[in-house]
Amino acid sequence: MKSSHLLEIDKLNTKIFHRDYTVNAVCDLSLELKTKEILAIIGESGCGKTMSMLSITNLIPKNAKVVSGGIMFNSKELDINNEKELLGIRGSQVSYIFQDATASLNPIFTVGEQIQEMFMAHQCVSKNRAKDDAAEVLELVNLKPAQKYYNYYPHQLSGGMNQRAMIAMAIASKPKLLIADEPTSSLDRITEITILKLLKRLNAELGLSIILITHNISLIENFADTIAIMYAGRIIEKGPSGEILNSPKHPYTEALLDCLPKKGKELNAIKGSVPNLSNLPSGCKFHPRCPYVMEKCLKQEPDFIKISQGHSVRCYLQQKT
Amino acid sequence: MKELLNNKPLFIGILLVAFMFLVAVFAPLISVYEYDHINSESILQPPSVKHILGTDQLGRDLFSRMVYGARISLSVGIIAVGISVLIGVILGAIAGFYGGIIDKIIIILIDIMLCFPVLFLILSIVAILEPNIYNIMIIIGLTSWMGQARLVRAEILSLKEREFILVEKVLGASNFRIIFSHLIPNAMGPVLVSAILGIAGAILVESSLSFLGLGIQPPTPSWGNILADAKSSLGIAWWLSVFPGLTIFITIISYNLVGEGLKKYLK
Amino acid sequence: MLLTAKNLSKQYKIPKGVFSNEFLRVDALCNINFELHEGSVLGILGESGCGKTTLAKLIVKLLEPTNGKIVYGNTVDFRRWIQMVFQNPFSSLNPMMKIKDTLKEPLIIHRLMKNSDAENRLKEIIGMVNMDYDCLNRYPDEFSGGQKQRIAIARALAVQPKVLVCDEPTSSLDLSVQAQILNLFMELKKNLGLSYIFISHNIEVISFIADEILILYKGIQVERGLSQKVFDSPKHPYAKILLGLDESKLQELSQDKSVVGCKFCPICKFSSQACQTCIPKETQIEKGHYVSCHLYQ
Numbered sequence: 001m002k003s004s005h006l007l008e009i010d011k012l013n014t015k016i017f018h019r020d021y022t023v024n025a026v027c028d029l030s031l032e033l034k035t036k037e038i039l040a041i042i043g044e045s046g047c048g049k050t051m052s053m054l055s056i057t058n059l060i061p062k063n064a065k066v067v068s069g070g071i072m073f074n075s076k077e078l079d080i081n082n083e084k085e086l087l088g089i090r091g092s093q094v095s096y097i098f099q100d101a102t103a104s105l106n107p108i109f110t111v112g113e114q115i116q117e118m119f120m121a122h123q124c125v126s127k128n129r130a131k132d133d134a135a136e137v138l139e140l141v142n143l144k145p146a147q148k149y150y151n152y153y154p155h156q157l158s159g160g161m162n163q164r165a166m167i168a169m170a171i172a173s174k175p176k177l178l179i180a181d182e183p184t185s186s187l188d189r190i191t192e193i194t195i196l197k198l199l200k201r202l203n204a205e206l207g208l209s210i211i212l213i214t215h216n217i218s219l220i221e222n223f224a225d226t227i228a229i230m231y232a233g234r235i236i237e238k239g240p241s242g243e244i245l246n247s248p249k250h251p252y253t254e255a256l257l258d259c260l261p262k263k264g265k266e267l268n269a270i271k272g273s274v275p276n277l278s279n280l281p282s283g284c285k286f287h288p289r290c291p292y293v294m295e296k297c298l299k300q301e302p303d304f305i306k307i308s309q310g311h312s313v314r315c316y317l318q319q320k321t
Numbered sequence: 322m323k324e325l326l327n328n329k330p331l332f333i334g335i336l337l338v339a340f341m342f343l344v345a346v347f348a349p350l351i352s353v354y355e356y357d358h359i360n361s362e363s364i365l366q367p368p369s370v371k372h373i374l375g376t377d378q379l380g381r382d383l384f385s386r387m388v389y390g391a392r393i394s395l396s397v398g399i400i401a402v403g404i405s406v407l408i409g410v411i412l413g414a415i416a417g418f419y420g421g422i423i424d425k426i427i428i429i430l431i432d433i434m435l436c437f438p439v440l441f442l443i444l445s446i447v448a449i450l451e452p453n454i455y456n457i458m459i460i461i462g463l464t465s466w467m468g469q470a471r472l473v474r475a476e477i478l479s480l481k482e483r484e485f486i487l488v489e490k491v492l493g494a495s496n497f498r499i500i501f502s503h504l505i506p507n508a509m510g511p512v513l514v515s516a517i518l519g520i521a522g523a524i525l526v527e528s529s530l531s532f533l534g535l536g537i538q539p540p541t542p543s544w545g546n547i548l549a550d551a552k553s554s555l556g557i558a559w560w561l562s563v564f565p566g567l568t569i570f571i572t573i574i575s576y577n578l579v580g581e582g583l584k585k586y587l588k
Numbered sequence: 589m590l591l592t593a594k595n596l597s598k599q600y601k602i603p604k605g606v607f608s609n610e611f612l613r614v615d616a617l618c619n620i621n622f623e624l625h626e627g628s629v630l631g632i633l634g635e636s637g638c639g640k641t642t643l644a645k646l647i648v649k650l651l652e653p654t655n656g657k658i659v660y661g662n663t664v665d666f667r668r669w670i671q672m673v674f675q676n677p678f679s680s681l682n683p684m685m686k687i688k689d690t691l692k693e694p695l696i697i698h699r700l701m702k703n704s705d706a707e708n709r710l711k712e713i714i715g716m717v718n719m720d721y722d723c724l725n726r727y728p729d730e731f732s733g734g735q736k737q738r739i740a741i742a743r744a745l746a747v748q749p750k751v752l753v754c755d756e757p758t759s760s761l762d763l764s765v766q767a768q769i770l771n772l773f774m775e776l777k778k779n780l781g782l783s784y785i786f787i788s789h790n791i792e793v794i795s796f797i798a799d800e801i802l803i804l805y806k807g808i809q810v811e812r813g814l815s816q817k818v819f820d821s822p823k824h825p826y827a828k829i830l831l832g833l834d835e836s837k838l839q840e841l842s843q844d845k846s847v848v849g850c851k852f853c854p855i856c857k858f859s860s861q862a863c864q865t866c867i868p869k870e871t872q873i874e875k876g877h878y879v880s881c882h883l884y885q
Contacts, residue, residue, distance in 0.1 A: 044762040044763060044765075159636075188635035188789055189635065189789065189790075189791060190635060190829065215762060215763060217763070218792065255764070256763060256764065259763045259764050259767040260763070260792060261766075261767070261770060261792045261793050261795065261796030262792065262795065263795040263796060263815070263819060267770055267771055267796065269768040269770075269771050270764045273734070273765075274762075274764075483679050484674045484675075484676055484679045485680050485681055485682045485683075488672070488674065488680055488740075488743070489693065491648050491667070492667060492693060492694045492697055492743075492747070493665070493666075493667030493694075493697050493698065494693070495697075503682055507682070507683070507684055
């Protein structure tokens with residue numbers, strides 16, 4: 001076990017149990033995150049990206065269960081069934097922010113009061129001290145002057161500002177890891193850029209590791225250090241962001257990048273549609289839609305094949321025979 | 322469907338409602354005696370093999386009278402609620418859709434109607450008119466539409482701005498079409514629950530009226546007027562008050578179970 | 589010219605308080621001018637709050653303008669000539685109606701169908717969006733977002749319109765589904781000779797699909813012109829930031845200050861005295877390229 005890894009996930013499996021059928025939401029997911037690293041998990045709806053991140057601290061719905069897999073956080077093994085241990089980690093060492101910030105905030109308290117509450121809960125400080133801390137963190141997320149924004153209610157602020165407030169709440173406890181689940185999907189382009197810039201600054205100034213879940217590829221290159229592409233509950237390619245975006249090795253990654261509309265360029269949509277997680281195809285899950293499909297793709301799912309340092313892909317095309 | 326059967330209170334409610342409904346429909350086949358068959362030899366008999374629920378002061382079989390009483394109660398309940406739903410849905414839809422002054426007028430109308438203590442209003446009207454079953458149905462219907470109207474108005478206010486309604490406007494649909502083909506069907510969920518609970522309420526109102534002598538007139542049996550007759554034999558013939566009372570109680574509960582149980586699914 | 593907007597404005601009156609008799613005037617749109625040419629796609633680009641949805645509703649007459657007007661070139665019934673596709677496929681289909689009934693709506697409203705003919709017409713319509721006709725007997729909740737959007741497009745096409753107003757039709761779809769829908773739009777434009785007014789906040793989508801674009805900021809039209817010209821060299825300070833050609837940091841506006849003069853002035857790094865007091869008029873930079881900014885007057 002490398003001491004420089006903040007988070008290590010080893011073959012995580014999460015299933016969702018419905019009355020008549022079971023969904024394999026996350027399948028044999030393995031990844032490592034170093035301290036101060038920014039990882040972007042990219043995938044489309046239903047690929048399991050949210051479920052996998054929620055599984056780390058067992059925030060999954062009642063009918064879901066982490067059936068197997070090992071999680072190491074901060075050099076300690078996490079026991080998914082030990083609710084007490086997880087309570088100590090959620091919100092204080094691992095924080096989350098989600099998509100709709102305005103809906104995540106309590107409408108009857110001011111933004112400042114909610115941040116103050118976070119400080120009081122996690123740092124066990126006095127009310128006045130917490131108020132000062134809240135003002136400090138509001139300045140940190142660029143909601144200046146802090147005095148003014150402290151007294152605003154969520155409905156008086158824009159979506160972007162509320163998301164900054166959520167980030168302030170999330171970093172109140174000085175966590176080591178921030179998991180951001182599509183934090184900018186409902187925001188405009190310019191606001192999105194400012195939020196990502198803020199996160200990057202926090203990463204540099206506070207040493208905060210970030211996992212960003214997104215389906216918006218266009219802004220990731222300058223933001224993330226590494227990218228993991230998910231499809232049908234699995235990671236199918238992962239590596240440094242520059243490499244993944246400029247020379248993708250998995251046909252799905254390639255096709256997905258091709259789906260970005262560009263002026264004057266023909267748009268090559270991927271034929272077919274994302275598979276139903278309760279009824280997955282055999283072998284490689286992408287094979288029905290893959291333009292390079294071979295016979296062995298139908299028989300068995302490929303393992304990770306190393307392309308270069310830190311870059312690996314699950315595809316038989318990369319197999320050197 | 323499976324979910325419906327797993328919800329025990331709802332399931333029991335449905336069974337009871339269905340049971341009562343079948344009793345009412347097959348009344349002539351189930352009742353052994355005629356409901357007005359007077360038998361001076363079997364006055365005030367307790368429940369026995371010959372008379373399952375006993376007899377009353379005129380020797381009439383209580384069971385047969387109860388079974389016909391079910392017919393009365395259910396028909397009043399259903400038709401009165403039908404009238405109230407018709408008025409309530411139309412007024413509520415018009416108020417919600419058009420807004421402005423039409424909405425204000427209808428709201429004022431609803432508020433005025435709600436200000437009246439309904440039972441006294443019904444009593445006053447019944448005292449003036451002839452107390453027959455049709456009048457009772459109409460009067461209960463005309464005084465209980467307000468809840469429906471409010472529900473429909475609220476649903477339509479929020480549905481009005483939904484995209485599939487805007488689409489209909491862009492397609493060129495007439496207001497009539499939008500209200501009746503699209504808005505009302507989507508607003509019927511809460512109305513259905515309110516209607517089911519309303520049937521229970523209507524049955525209770527009818528029983529109360531009949532108990533006071535202002536509802537169904539003897540010899541036609543109604544659970545209410547059977548209870549009224551039982552007043553004089555309260556200490557002697559427990560079956561005359563217990564059975565009708567229990568039946569009203571169980572009937573009301575069964576409709577409530579169904580109404581409350583369906584709330585979850587119609588959201 | 590299919591459609592011309594002249595000095596189009598829309599003002600909303602919002603009551604100041606629950607019990608107040610005073611109103612706050614909000615300018616949702618101010619002095620919008622544009623033209624839609626036959627066979628072309630006019631892209632309307634802007635961020636939230638810029639008034640693009642209000643503009644869409646004005647164009648299809650769901651709202652009346654406070655000032656100005658739109659001149660339409662329709663020769664047939666308005667509701668057959670122009671149709672609309674909305675953003676959210678989940679709420680644009682009536683959840684209680686089967687797909688075939690949803691598709692029959694426009695046909696029934698405009699009396700375009702004989703009962704004997706119905707099935708064939710429906711198959712034809714659903715075929716236009718590359719979907720199987722066995723979907724006709726199902727309900728909307730059985731379909732994915734992309735499929736629902738196709739159905740919504742089919743419904744709009746049922747009356748054989750010449751103009752389609754699309755309000756963020758792909759914003760709630762995944763990347764690969766978006767690509768399929770965009771390709772569908774291009775195919776339909778070619779096969780049916782349609783013209784689009786395509787509204788989006790997604791720069792890549794607009795750059796792909798639009799022939800001419802119009803950039804909105806808080807209800808004002810900042811720049812307009814041929815897509816090529818505007819993307820290659822945007823002139824308005826806001827357009828430069830939006831299209832990524834200006835790396836200067838943009839602090840968010842804290843509140844909607846009621847601004848006299850150019851709405852972009854409070855955060856514009858080039859603002860001058862004139863910007864604070866005077867709303868800039870639209871000037872022509874070159875043929876097919878217009879900007880509303882004091883810098884170019």
